[in-house]
Structure formats: C-alpha cells, structure tokens
Amino acid sequence: MxxxxxxxxxxxxxxxxRSVRAELRPxxxxxxxxxxxxxxxxxxxxxxxxxxxxxxxxxxxPGGRRLxxxxxxxxxxxxxxxxxxxxxxxxxxxREYGALEWQALMASWLAGLAExxxxxxxxxxxxxxxxxxxxxxxxxxxxxxxxxRSVLATTARLVPAGIGGPARPLGPFVPAGASSTGRTPVTFxxxxxxxxxxxxxxxxxxxxxxxxxxGGRSLGAPTAGIGDACVDVANRAGCSIVAFRFGGGxxxxxxxxxxxxxxxxxxxxxxxxxxxxxxxxxxxxxPR
Amino acid sequence: MILxxxxxxxxxxxxxxxxxxxxxxxxxxxxxxLLAHHDxxxxxxxxxxxxxxVVAGTTVPLGDVRAAYLRPLEVAVDGDVVDxxxxxxxxxxxxxxxxxxGALVINxxxxxxxxxxxxxxAQLIARAGFAVPETLVTSEPDLAAEFRxxxxxxxxxxxxxxxSIVRELDDAVAARLDRVRSxxxxxxxxxxxxxxxxxxxxxxxxxxxxTSASTDYRYAARDGNEALLxxxxxxxxxxxxxxxxxxxxxxxxxxxxxxxxxDGRWICFEVNPMPAYSYYEANTGQPIAQAIVELCAExxxxxxxxxxx
Numbered sequence: 007m008x009x010x011x012x013x014x015x016x017x018x019x020x021x022x023x024r025s026v027r028a029e030l031r032p033x034x035x036x037x038x039x040x041x042x043x044x045x046x047x048x049x050x051x052x053x054x055x056x057x058x059x060x061x062x063x064x065x066x067x068p069g070g071r072r073l074x075x076x077x078x079x080x081x082x083x084x085x086x087x088x089x090x091x092x093x094x095x096x097x098x099x100x101r102e103y104g105a106l107e108w109q110a111l112m113a114s115w116l117a118g119l120a121e122x123x124x125x126x127x128x129x130x131x132x133x134x135x136x137x138x139x140x141x142x143x144x145x146x147x148x149x150x151x152x153x154x155r156s157v158l159a160t161t162a163r164l165v166p167a168g169i170g171g172p173a174r175p176l177g178p179f180v181p182a183g184a185s186s187t188g189r190t191p192v193t194f195x196x197x198x199x200x201x202x203x204x205x206x207x208x209x210x211x212x213x214x215x216x217x218x219x220x221g222g223r224s225l226g227a228p229t230a231g232i233g234d235a236c237v238d239v240a241n242r243a244g245c246s247i248v249a250f251r252f253g254g255g256x257x258x259x260x261x262x263x264x265x266x267x268x269x270x271x272x273x274x275x276x277x278x279x280x281x282x283x284x285x286x287x288x289x290x291x292x293p294r
Numbered sequence: 295m296i297l298x299x300x301x302x303x304x305x306x307x308x309x310x311x312x313x314x315x316x317x318x319x320x321x322x323x324x325x326x327x328l329l330a331h332h333d334x335x336x337x338x339x340x341x342x343x344x345x346x347x348v349v350a351g352t353t354v355p356l357g358d359v360r361a362a363y364l365r366p367l368e369v370a371v372d373g374d375v376v377d378x379x380x381x382x383x384x385x386x387x388x389x390x391x392x393x394x395x396g397a398l399v400i401n402x403x404x405x406x407x408x409x410x411x412x413x414x415x416a417q418l419i420a421r422a423g424f425a426v427p428e429t430l431v432t433s434e435p436d437l438a439a440e441f442r443x444x445x446x447x448x449x450x451x452x453x454x455x456x457x458s459i460v461r462e463l464d465d466a467v468a469a470r471l472d473r474v475r476s477x478x479x480x481x482x483x484x485x486x487x488x489x490x491x492x493x494x495x496x497x498x499x500x501x502x503x504x505t506s507a508s509t510d511y512r513y514a515a516r517d518g519n520e521a522l523l524x525x526x527x528x529x530x531x532x533x534x535x536x537x538x539x540x541x542x543x544x545x546x547x548x549x550x551x552x553x554x555x556x557d558g559r560w561i562c563f564e565v566n567p568m569p570a571y572s573y574y575e576a577n578t579g580q581p582i583a584q585a586i587v588e589l590c591a592e593x594x595x596x597x598x599x600x601x602x603x
Contacts, residue, residue: 022377049433050432050433051431051432051433051434051478052431052432052434052437053413053430053431053432053478054428054429054430054431055416055417055428055429056429057420057425057426057427057428057534057561058420058425059416059417059418059419059420059421060417060420061413061417066434067461079322091476091477092475092476092477100431103452103454103456103477104476104477106410106454106455106456106481107452107453107454107477107478109410109411109451110410110411110412110413110414110452110454110455110479111411111431111444111453111478112454113411113412113414114412114414114416114417114431115410115412116414117424118417119416128404128407128408129407129408129409129410129411129414129415130410130411135483136393136404137387137393137403137404137407138386138390138393138396139325139562140336140338140391140393141390141393141394141404142391143338143394144338147338151336155338156337156338157335157336157338157345157398158335158336158383158387158390159333159336160332160334160335160336160380160383160387161333161380162334164333164348165335165337186465208318211369219482241339242372271559276426
C-alpha cells in the first residue's frame with residue numbers, strides 16, 4: 007500500500023529540508039516531494055472553495071504528476087520566500103503584487119488542508135505563530151517562561167536606567183552622531199525574530215540552550231518545567247515546531263532570547279523527531 | 295481613555311474622533327502623519343509589560359488605554375532618515391502593542407489579516423453559517439474558461455486584499471485568459487441580487503442596501519453609474535449571523551459584504567476589517583461613529599497583556 011505524500015515546502019539550500027527529506031527515506035511506497043517556490047510557480051493550480059466553504063485543490067506538476075488534497079498526508083512548511091509571478095519585465099510593484107497573490111493562494115490552500123500542515127501560515131505571511139516578537143513574548147510570559155527584560159523605544163532618552171545589555175540602534179542606516187542626539191530608535195534585550203537569518207547559528211553565543219518543540223514534546227529542555235512551558239507556548243501559537251533559545255546567564259538564570267519557527271534542526275534527535283511527526287500526521291493526523 | 299491612531303484626513307477616523315469629542319470621552323489622538331514628532335516606549339518582562347506614548351509633549355501610559363481604534367495607513371513621512379526611522383519604529387511598535395494588549399482594540403492587526411486572502415477568509419466565513427460564492431483560483435486558462443461555461447456569468451478579482459476591484463469576465467477579458475499563467479487569479483460565480491453592506495460594531499448591526507448597475511458599486515461613478523444607499527433592517531437571524539461572524543473573526547468592528555439573492559438566500563462575499571463606514575453613515579444617517587465610541591467607552595478593567603495571535 008502506498009502512503010500519502012509528505013510534502014515539504016522547502017528549499018534545496020536549506021539543511022533542514024534536505025535532512026528531513028533524507029530521514030523520511032522516500033521511496034515508491036512512501037512518496038516525499040520537496041515543493042520549492044520555483045516549482046510551485048511552474049505548477050498548474052486549481053484551488054476551489056465551494057458555497058459551503060469547503061476547499062479543494064488540485065496541482066499538476068511540471069511533467070504531469072497530479073496531486074489532490076486526498077493524495078497529501080502531511081505538509082511541512084519551511085518556506086522562507088514565496089513563488090514569483092511569471093511576469094517578464096514586471097515592475098517592482100507588480101512583483102510585490104504577484105507575491106501577495108501567491109501568499110493569498112498558499113494560505114487558503116494550506117487552510118483547507120488544516121491539521122495536516124505543520125506550522126500552518128496565516129493569510130499574510132508564510133511564518134507560523136505570532137507575527138511579532140512581542141506576540142511571542144506575551145505567550146512566553148503567559149506560559150511562565152523566564153524572558154529577557156526588553157524595551158523598544160523611539161528614543162533612547164526615554165529608556166529608564168537599569169535595562170540590561172547594550173542598546174542596539176534600529177534600522178539599516180543610522181547617521182553618525184544620531185545616537186548621541188537621542189532621536190534614534192533603539193531596542194534592548196529581546197531579539198526574537200522568527201525570520202532572523204542570524205538564527206541559523208543555533209547554539210551561539212556560547213552557553214545558549216536550545217529547546218525544540220516538535221509535535222507537543224520538547225527536546226533539550228534543561229528542566230521539565232521549561233520543556234512543558236515551551237510546549238505550552240507552541241500550542242498557544244498554533245505551531246507544531248518551534249525552537250526556543252535561552253541564554254544571557256548560566257543555568258536557571260537563563261532567559262528566553264529567541265524563537266524560531268524554521269529551526270535548522272541541527273541538534274541531536276531533531277531531524278528524526280520532525281520526520282516522525284510528519285509520518286505520524288500523514289498516517290494519523292496531528293498528535294497535539 | 296481611548297487611543298485613536300490614523301490620519302485625520304481619513305474620514306472614518308475623523309468621524310470617530312469627532313464623536314468622542316462631542317461625547318466628552320477622554321481620548322488621545324496619534325496622528326499618523328506626525329509620527330516622527332511622537333515617541334513610544336514598549337516594555338516587556340516577566341511581569342507583563344506596558345509602556346507609554348508621548349504625544350505633543352504629554353505622556354500617556356499605555357496601561358491607561360482601555361480601548362483603541364486603529365486605522366493604520368501607509369507610513370509616509372517627510373524629513374530626514376532618522377525621522378523616517380522613528381516613524382516606522384513607532385508604527386511597528388504600536389502595532390505590536392495592539393496585538394498583545396488586553397485593551398479592546400478595533401481591530402488587532404493579526405485579526406485584520408484574514409482579509410489578505412479572500413479564499414482563506416471565505417473558508418472562515420462559511421464556518422459562521424454564511425454561504426459564499428463558488429470560487430476558483432487558478433493559473434490554468436482552460437480551467438477558468440470551463441468555470442465560466444459552467445456558471446454563465448463570472449467575475450474576477452485579486453486573491454489578496456490589494457488591487458481588489460471586481461470585474462466581470464466578459465468576452466474581451468476571456469480572450470486574454472492566458473495571462474493567468476503569470477499569476478493565479480480568482481474567479482467567482484456571479485451572484486444575482488441586491489448588495490447589502492453590514493457594519494457590525496460590537497453587538498450592534500447597521501445594514502445598508504445599495505442599488506447600482508455596476509458590478510462593483512464602490513466604483514459606480516467611474517462606470518458612469520450611480521449607487522443609491524438606504525438603511526435597512528436585516529432579518530433577525532441574518533443580523534445574528536453577522537455578529538457571530540465578527541466575533542469569530544475577532545473583529546469588534548467590521549464591514550460585511552452580503553448579497554440577497556432573488557430567492558431570498560444570503561451570500562457573503564467578504565469581511566472588511568477596516569471598513570470605510572463613514573461613506574455609508576453619510577448616506578444613511580446611521581450613527582456608526584457614535585456606536586464605535588460607545589463600544590470603546592464601555593467600562594472595562596485595566597488591561598493585562600494577552601496572547602499575540
């Protein structure tokens with residue numbers, strides 16, 4: 007009997023995509039397909055929503071292979087960019103429009119697949135979970151995780167004394183001397199950004215601890231309490247896979263510093279846990 | 295304290311601010327065109343977090359804000375690079391706060407996102423019990439043509455929330471259907487009937503019937519047509535469904551686009567999370583701005599932080 011297809015929305019340059027695919031050991035009885043944004047753009051899409059709101063989607067891949075909702079057992083979302091509109095000579099504005107249209111289609115397609123999607127995106131972006139660092143912080147605080155004290159301010163002079171860590175000016179370009187005028191926006195402490203490419207270096211700086219939540223269980227938690235709280239945050243965020251990085255101090259003094267919904271999966275047991283989750287969803291549905 | 299955020303040259307925001315002023319409700323206005331001259335501080339720590347805004351030299355603790363009405367438009371700031379950075383940081387920070395504060399927010403940025411994908415939102419609308427139009431999103435011209443043959447009359451529009459003008463797929467457009475290969479396009483079966491725009495404010499419902507010969511009455515003037523607006527009462531069960539829909543979408547204020555078919559059935563096209571209600575208010579006299587202020591001014595306890603999604 008052939009299993010339903012496990013679809014990885016991923017990239018050839020993403021080690022996580024490659025290692026999960028390899029771990030799934032694809033074969034004739036266990037189809038695994040890496041759908042890159044480029045392949046998605048070259049695919050023929052037919053996404054229907056009936057008057058009762060039920061979505062049905064059929065894909066015809068280049069080469070003729072067809073995939074319907076019934077063929078898909080699980081979708082692992084690791085996309086960091088969207089398909090591009092196939093427009094020659096398009097303006098920047100048209101390309102942006104094309105990306106929004108693709109995002110809107112992807113969101114609706116994956117919403118129709120519901121709990122078969124690991125880290126389901128919402129309508130506006132492919133990232134799962136809260137849109138902002140503050141959203142993650144609020145969830146972490148609610149779950150009882152220790153978090154870095156942090157401040158975001160449009161001017162450094164309004165930040166009270168005693169905030170730990172150096173002020174980081176915001177923005178790609180800050181004119182020389184602007185900081186000293188007190189007009190420059192700054193942030194202290196928290197650096198959570200689920201899309202931050204810096205996160206690709208999972209265990210630096212030295213001493214940082216990474217907890218990975220996969221399908222309702224935690225890996226690498228320093229204590230059971232921290233592990234449970236991380237699972238709680240992931241559940242509240244509606245995410246099956248989330249990495250939490252703790253640092254800023256030794257042992258129990260460590261605070262949550264970063265969150266990532268597309269972790270590199272470089273830690274021990276990470277890849278097999280994700281592959282197990284995908285297989286389980288393909289067979290039984292989301293275990294959360 | 296009500297916090298208003300947006301531009302005073304945006305009629306819906308202006309009307310709400312006027313209503314608050316006329317009612318004597320305590321409020322602060324953050325004019326989006328002057329962001330570089332305002333300041334924002336957001337704290338977060340294990341005790342929760344809050345912060346303040348500094349507007350025209352006056353500091354307003356965000357913990358004092360019990361309700362916020364946000365009409366965020368594109369941030370466009372004159373001035374130097376620091377002014378622009380300050381404005382963008384203020385805007386982004388306030389949107390982050392709006393997503394996590396326990397205050398009533400009309401509407402939270404994340405709640406507004408469902409409108410960024412029409413077929414995605416259609417799936418949510420149907421869960422509230424409304425029928426939605428038969429929809430096809432495709433990059434295959436033949437499928438679009440077949441959909442037209444199947445339904446007779448078909449309209450097309452963007453899948454996302456941008457460039458969202460509704461047009462009928464006529465023979466001239468059908469001859470150019472090859473273009474859908476470049477980017478997937480959304481087609482819907484034409485629904486005959488009468489347009490009804492429903493504004494839900496909390497649990498209050500304001501319905502407006504629109505009579506127009508245009509496919510998209512919002513652009514009737516451009517088509518050389520007119521749009522006639524009249525306040526109407528919805529059947530009780532439809533009104534209740536509208537409130538249920540706004541509740542399910544976490545939108546205390548929304549504009550719901552309905553069409554009443556000749557057979558009496560109701561179809562829901564979409565839910566606008568940032569409705570330009572003032573246009574309907576001006577044409578019907580419905581007190582929508584006042585209702586927004588009354589909803590915001592309802593007594594509620596000091597807000598804790600809430601989840602961010």
